[in-house]
Amino acid sequence: NAFQLRCGRHLLDLSFPRVMGVLNVTPDSFSDGGQHVALDDALRHAERMLAEGAAIIDVGGESTRPGALPVSPQEELDRVAPVVEALVRELDALVSVDTSCPAVMREAGELGAGMINDVRALEREGALLAAAGSGLPVCLMHRQGEPQNMQQAPSYQQPVEEVVADYLARRVAACEAAGLRRNRLLIDPGFGFGKSVEHNLRLLKYMQSLQTLALPLLVGMSRKSMIGKVLGRPVEERLPGGLALTAMAVERGANILRVHDVAATVDAVNMTWAVLQEGGEPPLH
Numbered sequence: 590n591a592f593q594l595r596c597g598r599h600l601l602d603l604s605f606p607r608v609m610g611v612l613n614v615t616p617d618s619f620s621d622g623g624q625h626v627a628l629d630d631a632l633r634h635a636e637r638m639l640a641e642g643a644a645i646i647d648v649g650g651e652s653t654r655p656g657a658l659p660v661s662p663q664e665e666l667d668r669v670a671p672v673v674e675a676l677v678r679e680l681d682a683l684v685s686v687d688t689s690c691p692a693v694m695r696e697a698g699e700l701g702a703g704m705i706n707d708v709r710a711l712e713r714e715g716a717l718l719a720a721a722g723s724g725l726p727v728c729l730m731h732r733q734g735e736p737q738n739m740q741q742a743p744s745y746q747q748p749v750e751e752v753v754a755d756y757l758a759r760r761v762a763a764c765e766a767a768g769l770r771r772n773r774l775l776i777d778p779g780f781g782f783g784k785s786v787e788h789n790l791r792l793l794k795y796m797q798s799l800q801t802l803a804l805p806l807l808v809g810m811s812r813k814s815m816i817g818k819v820l821g822r823p824v825e826e827r828l829p830g831g832l833a834l835t836a837m838a839v840e841r842g843a844n845i846l847r848v849h850d851v852a853a854t855v856d857a858v859n860m861t862w863a864v865l866q867e868g869g870e871p872p873l874h
């Protein structure tokens with residue numbers, strides 16, 4: 590698929606898989622005096638991920654923790670804005686902002702971010718219009734329930750891949766109706782969000798079914814509990830399992846892999862791509 594995404598001043602060529610590096614901005618580190626140390630650490634971490642081959646830096650993600658209490662828009666802005674500005678100014682990075690908050694989405698474009706990554710698929714009041722107004726591409730992710738309850742008893746009638754595809758198709762239609770064109774949309778099955786381990790495994794096994802939507806596919810399985818529960822590994826020992834999932838996701842059409850371990854993932858993507866292309870120059874370096 591020859592997807593090309595206009596991400597602010599960056600053009601993202603998706604003719605081969607890209608790696609998105611996860612940069613967690615812990616809330617407390619930017620409000621108290623520790624601002625500069627933590628910001629400097631974040632910059633260095635992002636710089637390393639870019640050097641290792643990440644095409645995108647995803648900022649946020651903390652506010653999506655299951656059981657997480659909602660943060661105020663101002664608090665989320667205070668946490669995210671300094672990092673996005675610094676990443677753009679210092680590293681000219683393609684920054685994806687992980688947010689469900691309309692105010693943050695509006696600001697994201699102004700801060701120089703290149704993409705909005707919404708784990709709530711723009712369902713929040715005002716999010717659709719804010720995202721449309723930002724001019725940025727938006728990743729729509731499937732999630733069942735809210736963080737406070739999504740892992741209690743996830744249940745799906747039809748096979749989960751049909752539920753996910755139907756939901757994402759409806760969200761895409763809602764975006765188009767609001768003037769957010771398809772060429773600015775990405776979809777994501779939302780591994781781990783309101784899904785049992787079996788749901789997650791089945792979703793990856795049949796993930797190629799999402800290609801019927803003909804949209805760039807972003808997947809995030811890095812260090813997630815689906816690896817922990819199958820292999821019995823703690824979060825810091827989930828890289829081998831994650832690389833196996835990366836290879837399978839690339840084989841099933843994933844365009845963007847959202848991961849914590851960029852260098853290792855770049856090798857897994859390049860190796861998988863070499864097989865699928867029957868050789869040729871590895872695309873990522």
Ligand SMILES: Nc1nc2[nH]c(S[C@@H](C(=O)O)c3ccccc3)nc2c(=O)[nH]1
Pocket residue numbers: 611650651653654655687706707708728730777779780807808809810811812813847
């Ligand atoms: N598009 C997209 N955005 C994402 N943000 C996240 S946060 C997640 C994590 O484990 O990173 C997480 C879950 C629970 C607590 C902390 C962090 N996961 C995805 C994903 O799978 N897709």
